[in-house]
Amino acid sequence: MPHDSDDMFEADNATREGRGPVDHPTMLSSCARAATAAEARFRVPYPNSRTRTSRIVALDATAAEAMYQITEDPWNDAHFLALSSTGDVDPGKTPAASLPLSHPDGSAANLAAELDGADLVVLIAGEGRSAGAAEVIARECFGLNIMCAGLVLAEGKSEAALDRVVNSIRAFTRVLVVARDGDYIPAMLTALRA
């Protein structure tokens, strides 16, 4: 295929301001002008990513309630876990294997096993009472080089109550989102291909 036109070729050279002439013919598909809808159909069609392994952990009852609304949706390799103890844990005395976690069906889950091969952990907090558990999970993620993100549910909370929740997980996440509504959970997980 020849370059688009001699005029354009000359125009290219005229704007290069002493950086030397273009020394090769420019095909439409090998220059920035290829950014058209018509050229988009020549993009190579293939799956450019493998399935991600995501672990979503509800740190309290409020978070679990919001999370359980979407666990039946079709996800890729996402596992949904909930902290199954009502009280917080002492992070200094709680190894990962001892963190009380459960699957949506109520069966016990082991954090270390769940994190094996994981790409992403999302901590969901709605009450701010689980800083110790968040620290245990974040510590494991750090050791395994797993991205740990936090999602705080702000719905119906006063400023002070919201601050308490945010402060409970801020130190343990590389990304923290404060969402007004629980419907951000599926929006975020879908966007992240969870």
Added chain:
Amino acid sequence: MLKKEINDLLTQTDADTPMGEMFRQYWIPALLARELPEDDCPPVRVKLLGERLIAFRDSKGRYGLMDEFCAHRGVSLWFGRNEEGGLRCPYHGWKYDYTGQCIEVPSEPEESGFCEKIKLRAYPLIKIGDVLWTHMGDKVNRPPEPAWEFATVPPEQTYTSKRWQECNWLQAMEGGIDSSHVSFLHSGALNSDPLFKGAKGNQYNQQDKKPVFEVVESDGGLHIGARRMAEEGHYYWRITPWIMPSFTMVPPRGDHPMHGHFWIPIDDENCWAWSFDYHPVRALTPEERQAMMDGYGVHNKYVPGTFRPLQNKDNDYLMDREAQKRGETYSGVWGIAMQDASLQESMGPIIDRTKENLVSTDNGIIMARHRLRKACVALRDKGALPPGRDPEHQMVRSAAKVLPPDEAFKEAMKDDLTARPGVKQTSV
């Protein structure tokens, strides 16, 4: 990843599309005021939200924005004569006032009142700051006039430019809330651009390329905080406000003017990238203003006589691999604005978001899409007016600050993130 139907919903803005209806709920920038510099000056063609319009300033200084084409035979009124209180089609002399009302049809008896039956669709056009703003929606729901700080400070404190960007508005806007690209794409400019260089904050940017993000919903949109390490365990925070549907501000650097953008759809495959600089408490210096006019900072150089960037897809954005090797630019493209635009245009006219692979640091983008979708659907299904119309939502600023590790930006920087007349910006 975004489902195709949501991508379509957010990217299509012609009349009678949900997102088009949403944009029509706001005052949006239509033209630079200097495009219509005097009464009876030449009319200007402008395409907004998929509608071809003509803007003019009549003999009494009134601004008009209306359908570009004469109701008689469809002639473009860009050829019109702007004279004696209206725009006259040169073909058969039909004349329209600034409201789009036909006021003369010379071939018909004047007494017939025929011209009163002819009216072009027209929208209000008002001047606030350097910008002519229009509201293309139903008059019943017209919001209060724009209250953005950049448009309301004295003229000597502000400068606005616009450029044609050859891609959909959403992918351009998403660049404005994507804080993590700065440490890469714009890293060369932090050392050399006269409107960026010399700030203490630049060092933090360059030393810590893995910022921690915090995304917080606000009444009008979002605050996106990026946290980097500073001295003694403190954090350097940069906060980007996004106000719906498409206003963003870049966190400031030192005492440089503050800057930001609007992205306004021309049609689904083109948008206007509006760029502004202002200083809240002092006049721009002649050097700063000249730098903006020369294309530094968030502005750009032009193909003479147009709003098309000099670096564009027809010349591969004047890619300079030697400058890249020398470390002057990270991508090889000169200038912050065109570094962004070149990459955003390379995605194609409308990026296929079903194929993207977002990561958790993209949560600002994910949340913005989520809020846009919700507002769009609420407007379509329930008639709920979207956030960002309230002047209070528009009284925002970006800010940069070093905070102790136990302080959250949302509380510690609340005042810093609010536009306060006569109060200097918070910057590092």
